[in-house]
Amino acid sequence: MRLFFLCSAVALICGCETIKPYEKEYLLNPVMDDAAVSGLTPSMQAVKCQDLEKVSAVGSTGSSSSCPTCGG
Amino acid sequence: MAAKAKAIGVGVALIVTGSLATNAAYGHSVRQKVGGYEGNDGKQRRQVALGMSLDGKTSGVLSATSFSVDVKEDASDQAALEDTDARRNKRHVLDVSFTQTWNKLTETSIIGSAEVNRTQLVDPAEEEDAETLSKNRTLGIGIKRWFHHETFRVSFDVSRSILEQPYQEFLDYDSEVLTPPVEGESTGLTMGLRHLASPTTILDYTTSYIAQDGRPPAYGGGVAVRQFIPAFDGACHVAASRVVNRGDIGTETLYGQVDAWMADTAYLQNLWSGARSRVGYRYYRELEVTRAYEDLVQRGTDAVSLGFAQDIDNKDIWPAPMTIEASGTRILTNSDVMASTFEMGLTTRL
Numbered sequence: 001m002r003l004f005f006l007c008s009a010v011a012l013i014c015g016c017e018t019i020k021p022y023e024k025e026y027l028l029n030p031v032m033d034d035a036a037v038s039g040l041t042p043s044m045q046a047v048k049c050q051d052l053e054k055v056s057a058v059g060s061t062g063s064s065s066s067c068p069t070c071g072g
Numbered sequence: 073m074a075a076k077a078k079a080i081g082v083g084v085a086l087i088v089t090g091s092l093a094t095n096a097a098y099g100h101s102v103r104q105k106v107g108g109y110e111g112n113d114g115k116q117r118r119q120v121a122l123g124m125s126l127d128g129k130t131s132g133v134l135s136a137t138s139f140s141v142d143v144k145e146d147a148s149d150q151a152a153l154e155d156t157d158a159r160r161n162k163r164h165v166l167d168v169s170f171t172q173t174w175n176k177l178t179e180t181s182i183i184g185s186a187e188v189n190r191t192q193l194v195d196p197a198e199e200e201d202a203e204t205l206s207k208n209r210t211l212g213i214g215i216k217r218w219f220h221h222e223t224f225r226v227s228f229d230v231s232r233s234i235l236e237q238p239y240q241e242f243l244d245y246d247s248e249v250l251t252p253p254v255e256g257e258s259t260g261l262t263m264g265l266r267h268l269a270s271p272t273t274i275l276d277y278t279t280s281y282i283a284q285d286g287r288p289p290a291y292g293g294g295v296a297v298r299q300f301i302p303a304f305d306g307a308c309h310v311a312a313s314r315v316v317n318r319g320d321i322g323t324e325t326l327y328g329q330v331d332a333w334m335a336d337t338a339y340l341q342n343l344w345s346g347a348r349s350r351v352g353y354r355y356y357r358e359l360e361v362t363r364a365y366e367d368l369v370q371r372g373t374d375a376v377s378l379g380f381a382q383d384i385d386n387k388d389i390w391p392a393p394m395t396i397e398a399s400g401t402r403i404l405t406n407s408d409v410m411a412s413t414f415e416m417g418l419t420t421r422l
Contacts (some may be wrong), residue, residue, distance in 0.1 A: 018220060018221040018222075018223045019221075019222075019223055019268045019270070019271055021222075023271040024268070024271065025271075026271055026272045026300040026302060027268060027271065027272070027274060027300070029300060029307070029342070030342065030348055031300070031306060031307040031340035031341070031342055031348055032274060032298050032300055032307055036348065036381065037309070037340065037350075039379075039381050039395065039397045039417070039419075040340065040348065040349070040350035040379035040380070040381055040397065040399060041338075041350065041352070041377070041379060041399065042107075042377050042379060042399035042400060042401045042413055042415055043105075043107070043415065044107045044108065044109050044117075044119065044401065044413035044414070044415050045354070045375055045377055045401040045403065045413055047109070047117070047119070047413075048109045048111070048117075048401075048403055048411050048413055049354075049356065049373060049375065049403070051115070052371070052373055052403075052405055052409065053332070053356055053358060053371065053373060054317075054327055054330045054332070054358060054360065055290060055292075055315040055317055055330050055331075055332050055358065067183055067185070067210060067212045067229065067231045067260075068212070068229060068230070068231050068260025068261060068262040068280050068281075068282055069210060069212075069231045069232065069233040069258045069259065069260040069282060069284075070185055070208075070210045070212075070231065070233055
């Protein structure tokens, strides 16, 4: 958690530059979009890995994770 | 009295929603997915999933809403091994999610999930051991908000899960009897920060905390980078995370203290019109300190995956826009367990 706050503080200090709406064309590209990326990521991989691993569901990075206790 | 209160509540909700929504536009989509895996550990699984979403966009305070329901049916078979009986498992999962976007900057969400798991021994010693039933239900809420001209997005998600399972006893190596709780609860919190660092870079930071019955709390954290490469019309995704679940271990859990490292790298490429692909590699390493004699057990998993998606928006082929997705993985562990997964999905927007 300390590392998270440290990284967030660094991001806030360095992130004074704002991205203008017309500069977000690449950020909205399907290969950068959450919904399109999750469609390309195999969900059965996560199911099988949960059988083999003890803590794979916790701490998964990515904005699609919105359920801490169910790893979803 | 209760019926009158309920009617008033529904009426107020309709009035509020109606006043917030002006010039509304709605759409819905249906998605289907089939998949499965098979491994040399004697386990195979087949899954069928069906989902539906209803999305609405308005010009009022409530700028967008989304309601989605997903139903999954899972069936798996475990062949008899040296220390495991042959068994069949059937699992049904219902996921419901309701998301609202306010003034285009703030998103609130409520998610719920219910799961029923039936396990049947193929050749039970006694009739009463033939079938076991466990249930899991989860409720979560979350909020996300953009700041500083939509450069930073902060998110908080809280969820609570309750697992009900039959009473079972397991013998550990030191002859202690392990008894997982019949009703176990866990509560989790995840905080995230998304930073649009440049016109081609997205940074994600997350940290999580999970408190669960019978085990010490788990702490997790991770960093992810998505970098778009305009010259190739593709993107590199790199993520790393760490989880620590250490503390006093009693007899209410089946495994010891654990900490793990995970790393994920992937390259995504836009192909021809509406098509994109992904090739990825995932690394996982876990170190367990067992409860019995504090032995160190190291486990590792390597997984290589491929994914492909094609958007089709041609009324000659299909009257509504749709997306076809297919992906597969090859998994290998350091205990020589190998498995392959495959899945295909179809989403139609109506």
